[in-house]
Amino acid sequence: MSMVLRIALMIVSVLTLWYTARKIRKSQLQIEDSIFWMAFPAALVILSVFPGIANWAAERIGIQSPVNFIFLAIIFILILKAFSLSIRLSQLDVKIRALTQEIALRERLEKEQEGESGKAAG
Amino acid sequence: MRLLIVIPAYNEQENIERVVDNLVEHYPQYDYLVVNDGSRDHTGKICRERGYRFLDLPVNLGLTGAFQAGLRYADRLDYDMAIQFDGDGQHDPGYIGAMAEKMAVEDLDVVIGSRFKNEKKPFGLRMLGNQMIQLAIKITTGATIKDPTSGMRLFNRTMIQEFARNLNYGPEPDTIAYLIRGGASVQEVQVQMRERIAGESYFNFRRATEYMIRMCTSIILIQWFRKRGD
Numbered sequence: 001m002s003m004v005l006r007i008a009l010m011i012v013s014v015l016t017l018w019y020t021a022r023k024i025r026k027s028q029l030q031i032e033d034s035i036f037w038m039a040f041p042a043a044l045v046i047l048s049v050f051p052g053i054a055n056w057a058a059e060r061i062g063i064q065s066p067v068n069f070i071f072l073a074i075i076f077i078l079i080l081k082a083f084s085l086s087i088r089l090s091q092l093d094v095k096i097r098a099l100t101q102e103i104a105l106r107e108r109l110e111k112e113q114e115g116e117s118g119k120a121a122g
Numbered sequence: 123m124r125l126l127i128v129i130p131a132y133n134e135q136e137n138i139e140r141v142v143d144n145l146v147e148h149y150p151q152y153d154y155l156v157v158n159d160g161s162r163d164h165t166g167k168i169c170r171e172r173g174y175r176f177l178d179l180p181v182n183l184g185l186t187g188a189f190q191a192g193l194r195y196a197d198r199l200d201y202d203m204a205i206q207f208d209g210d211g212q213h214d215p216g217y218i219g220a221m222a223e224k225m226a227v228e229d230l231d232v233v234i235g236s237r238f239k240n241e242k243k244p245f246g247l248r249m250l251g252n253q254m255i256q257l258a259i260k261i262t263t264g265a266t267i268k269d270p271t272s273g274m275r276l277f278n279r280t281m282i283q284e285f286a287r288n289l290n291y292g293p294e295p296d297t298i299a300y301l302i303r304g305g306a307s308v309q310e311v312q313v314q315m316r317e318r319i320a321g322e323s324y325f326n327f328r329r330a331t332e333y334m335i336r337m338c339t340s341i342i343l344i345q346w347f348r349k350r351g352d
Contacts, residue, residue: 094289096181097183097187097190100179100180100181100183100187100191101177101179101183101187101190101191101194103179103180104157104177104178104179104180104191105177105191105194105195105198107177107178108175108176108177108178108195109198
């Protein structure tokens with residue numbers, strides 16, 4: 001791994017950490033959601049400080065260049081993240097749908113009950 | 123026998139009065155429910171002013187969510203049957219009687235108001251999608267549904283509950299395919315449909331193609347992973 005790449009990784013990771021921390025401070029991100037954005041750049045910092053890890057891992061799984069191992073790992077983690085976000089989105093969609101339906105249903109059923117009690121009284 | 127006509131309506135201000143007034147005037151034996159799917163035009167206002175029975179969804183959910191809202195209403199009020207009915211005047215309520223009778227006599231789960239049960243499907247680009255989806259259903263279930271894209275479908279009490287309480291039950295051909303594979307009985311009754319009178323059809327060529335691809339993919343690939351009856 002070249003020195004330039006190591007420094008670049010470090011700078012970008014630190015910036016990401018700083019940005020995530022800022023979002024938490026401004027209450028724009030839930031703690032649960034921030035954990036990933038803290039852990040992921042932290043791992044990149046470790047990889048850039050100790051290039052031996054990437055060298056060793058690349059050799060173990062037969063990747064010629066350690067930098068390719070870094071890319072592969074990042075892509076893999078981001079795909080997992082995208083998938084889990086997609087699931088979250090699906091679940092949110094279901095919840096919003098249920099809430100919307102429930103609001104309209106309650107409004108309707110209340111109205112009908114009022115109508116019925118009105119009729120009974122009259 | 124209580125039957126609810128569920129009319130999902132999104133921006134149907136030009137059609138909704140004609141459709142509902144026709145039902146109220148000529149078909150008082152059926153209950154109806156308009157589901158205003160967060161329309162941005164005057165659909166909701168018209169329903170309120172005319173005193174229609176309607177659900178007012180605060181945001182737009184799309185056909186699946188709107189129809190499901192209607193079926194949840196049918197479920198809570200214990201309707202025996204519910205029919206999916208277009209808000210644009212394409213469907214003729216005159217056929218509901220025959221569909222309900224077939225359902226009752228043959229104890230069916232779903233009855234589709236079909237344009238092509240006895241009449242030949244016209245050949246052409248417009249019907250290509252319909253034909254493809256028919257083929258996909260034939261391959262995966264063995265059943266022949268001659269008008270899978272018909273939007274006029276009658277559901278019995280079991281189906282009302284299933285649609286109201288579950289995820290991935292859109293009122294679309296892929297759900298029909300899934301139900302058939304899960305053992306539901308689905309039959310067709312010949313009906314005539316009108317061209318829409320006012321407003322613009324949702325389906326242009328691109329959307330129709332996308333719809334066909336989505337349905338075929340869903341029927342052929344995705345529906346296998348589902349398990350019915352959990």
